[in-house]
Amino acid sequence: QQKVQQSPESLIVPEGGMASLNCTSSDRNVDYFWWYRQHSGKSPKMLMSIFSNGEKEEGRFTVHLNKASLHTSLHIRDSQPSDSALYLCAASKPGSFNKLTFGAGTRLAVCP
């Protein structure tokens, strides 16, 4: 069973628009959430991680976390065609040496 669920499966946004991606863990033992971006044919690269309740912003990217519901979301403002990629959400548990459990991903396409 997939312990990390991502939605939507795919998303199309216009250039300059806002993209919102969602992720929920069904494992109540997780403590960190991670967002990775994977361009076609490339390896996953970490965008942001979050541990505490609330919001974290880095440039055009904002991550929210609600620990009670184990839900995280990634928001990309002023989306660019170069943001087109597979966005992967992962979760890790304490004491697991950072073993990441990934969701299936959201495929984002930003259209000029």
Added chain:
Amino acid sequence: EAGVTQSPRYAVLQEGQAVSFWCDPISGHDTLYWYQQPRDQGPQLLVYFRDEAVIDNSQLPSDRFSAVRPKGTNSTLKIQSAKQGDTATYLCASSPGTGGTEVFFGKGTRLTVV
């Protein structure tokens, strides 16, 4: 700083053939992971090591897959008798292993079994 290095980058096999993938983690990273990523899906963990010790290999198909990290540095993942269902990208990753530290991925080996 060098990243995670993997070889080969591509492999094409017929069913029943064997193949080995090699990984050199970032220097100083104690923890090494092997993931399998089918096309357009998220990576799924196969096995991971802390130094030379296997921490979890429960998702490794043990009848055909094996992985070693004998000196706690480089690692090899081997498929003894490949099946078409093994077609995927095999990603190696490493991290210091402490909570909240980033996991870095190599470029992967894209395996096609025909």
